[in-house]
Amino acid sequence: MIPGSHKRRFTLLDAVLIAAMIAAVILLARRIRDDLVYQWQWSVIPQYLVRRQASTGRLVAGVLVQGLLMTLRLAFWSAVGALLIGVGVGILRITKSRSARAIGRVYVELMRNTPPLVLVFIFFFFIGNQVTTALGIDSWVRNAPEGTRQTITLLFSPPARFAEFLSATMTLAVYEGAYMAEIIRAGIQSVEKGQTEAAYAVGLTRSDQYRFVILPQAVRTISPALAGQFISTIKDSAIVAVISVQELTFRGLELMSATFRTFEIWITVTVLYFILTGGLSAAARIVERRMRVRGH
């Protein structure tokens, strides 16, 4: 048999499963139509995706798409932070120094055994409120020149909500960082010992051994797990709605209390999340396949 050919065969089981699924969907749809006391009104949704600006007549992002973009920015910076933390802590976890390993261990255990919601509040009230004010980041952002403020809005968040954004990003980075650290530790440990030895023997410094030899190879083995972790970051980012970061879930909550179009809004929000995460995992699979084809 040709390897993989069985994947394309359409079996009786497939037919039964698909038929069962279609039947379930039809049944559910009819129940909702006949028994649910709910007036569907999908027509309200498009304006929250894209709308025409009254003053200029240009098409701009509606609140949900704005929320989606904020989610993306939030997840991106959180993932960058988590990756940095992950590399640092992942290396700490396997160094020779006992105390360094202990520090890494405590961090990972602490993060993995704390509800992320609690972390969100800790970071918001301690870091978001106190530290950003103390460091003057908040007022610096607010008083920055217009051009800088626009750049900040584009890359991060509107200056007025920068403190929330910063603490949300830090929370997520610190939280996801613990999981990143475990992935990266496993990745580093998957690189053969002979690689480090060869890098040592040609005289590379410890950091160059990591930078050029160990981490690039570790990344190849863990890239699917890293992509998965990034997708988790996107999903987990919904939690920072509680500190009013205007990401997708927060926008959904806002819209729901303003319009009461509960089902339409949450279905749309779900679809938007899915487009983002599904698109990313598809992209990750393609990249992974490319890398495999290149054979290293």
Added chain:
Amino acid sequence: MSRRIPVEPDHIISVRGITKNYPGGIQAIREITMDVHRREVVCVIGPSGSGKSTFLRCLNGLEQIDAGTIIVDGIPLDGNRRHRDEIRREVGMVFQSFNLFPHMTVRRNICLAQKRVRGKSDEEAFAVTHALLRRVGIEEKTDAFPSQLSGGQQQRVAIARALAMNPKVMLFDEATSALDPEMIGEVLAVMRDLALEGMTMVVVTHEMGFAREVADRIVFMDEGVIVEEGEADEFFDAPREERTKAFLSKIL
């Protein structure tokens, strides 16, 4: 620079009473003392588990010794990290399993340390790389990845990678043991040429023919100690120790 220790100026490596224990109470080597002269080729032979690899790996600090002293080109291989760094830059090593960097082309494998450690420019590093690849007979593989090479070719690249650092000593740990028989010759030929050019070499090997032909001195190890050493022909023709005789009778 490091403080150089005055030793016999002719001794590139000076080993005094070194001991290495592994966790679990394994005494891999016990109070070994020996010197390697400049331009000398020393072959280390002995049964499996006798501590040959451990000994070799101590010489560039891959393993830390528990007792004794090692001085390489006047620099003590002690706790001082600067000393260790300096020594591993000057000591090349070739491994049984090649250990090429699989995600880099042949050229990058050989250029990396030249650029990062020696601070050479791309052009300088390329020039050295091409000269070395010509020398080991695989110039045409410059842009190949290790996985696209045969074992013999990979090991020759590994030798070129070590030579690119312009080392004062080369260590070989069973460089041909992982190779198919038809590839052993091409790697031994490179090593032989290197020896003829006057490279100082410490070679752990099971290739007795090679040892006899190339080595200035044979060191026979068993159970973590040097049982016997001597000039190659003398060693093979007239071994003194019983253990040496027993070992040689088994493998020759």
